[in-house]
Amino acid sequence: MITDSRATPPPPLTAAVRNNAAWCDAVCRSHGVGGTVEGGVWASALRTPPLYPDAVTLSPAVTPDDVLPRIDLTSPGASVKDSFGTLDLSRAGFEVLFEARWIHRPATEPAPSRADGWEPVEGTGRLLAWEAAWSGDGESEGLFRPALLDDGAVFLAPAGTGPVTAGAIAYPGAGAIGVSNLFAADDDPDADAAWRSCLEATDRLWPGVPVVGYEHGDDLAAAIRQGFEPVGPLRVWLRTDG
Template sequence: MITDSRATPSPLSAAVRNNALWCDAVCRSHGVVGTAERGVWASAVRTPPLYPDAVTLSPTATPDDVLPRIDLASPGASVKDSFGSLDLSSAGFEVLFEARWIHRAATESAPSRSEGWGPVEGAARLLAWEAAWSGDGESEGLFRPALLDDGAVFLAPTGTGPTGSDATVTGPTGSDAAGTGPADTVPVTAGAIAFPGASVIGISNLFAADDDLDSAWRDCLRATDRLWPGVPVVGYEHGDDLAAAERQGFAPVGPLRVWLRTGA
């Protein structure tokens, strides 16, 4: 497990550490416990789908710090090379993708309105969020309710404000809703995960069913500014997603690579 730090890190260090904390939280929610040492967080057993078996925490970490601590006997090992500084090709790895860490400085003031995106509450709504994020309407239980108790906030349209006003509300609302409200019945058409740690808010898994990434980032940032006023926001993106993030005030602060083991 990675322990959080009270020191104020650089934008790059904050982004790397926040993401490692998030990976650690997802793994622990599945009963997979990783450890951090020698500048690397790693799990000796295979991690949940889409999450790395190791994350480098220092630019001085070497393949010898990473490879002995992960499972190389079964296929599919992956490593998040947080500084783009490793060469794992001789161990049978190939670069799965490259991206850029991004950082958005804290805003001076937070908007007072509570419209737009808001936190997902409850296991059923979390399943609906994951089904929308997956793109195929299915949920495999990757994101478990324990994450809601571990600080993760899954953001989605609430049914009010710029995003939700165009959404169709289905099912009961109000006093006859039997414990549900408008936010629980609005179809999940966009969303993101916000995770506090390392003195920043990490954003990941941002999506929009209509592919309007600029609107999705605007609504996401309005929500983070409201929920965590005065706190910087970090993440990593590539391609069109990176371009959209930059248009909303993010600046690239460093490279990263994700390696996947495809050979013996």
């Protein structure tokens, strides 16, 4: 069984933000890109891997002056996860890439029962197959590296050795389990089924620990149907000039 510290759990929004920042840091470190926390911001001075931000705010009091000097603005592609939706980075050449809501599922919510249980992915080969299925084009670009398996990340997929048809990433930290990259590769439009399989697995692997993440649109609606509560806004900014 995978365990996690549950001493004095933080408030839901704090748990969601800090868990996600820890996950971003883990992905960056697996690519040899280091990040540091200073002044309420996690940031990397080097460009981070695709789909991952150069900075994540950890406090609603953070200003652009706390963020921008700590990231690379000399080339296009800088991105900032504005965890509380409080920044205006438009004057620095950023545009809003998307907006979403942080979500939190209390540990007291009963876990759904599923016959097709998901299990942790083991080994480099299976991780590559997981990423290829998640990508949607059958290819793995090496975004999720094997070092993540040694850093607490759990890549969930249906049990067995057949093709990966669905999955999610679960990452323990900040008194919660962060779930991201939930997908179903068989064109199943029912996100609820994927959420039920995922939540059954997280409850089995980390019993009594809340689950956090962020979603928007139809995916947010599906998460709410599975017991999640929206706990705050977030905004991701992307700089296209530079």
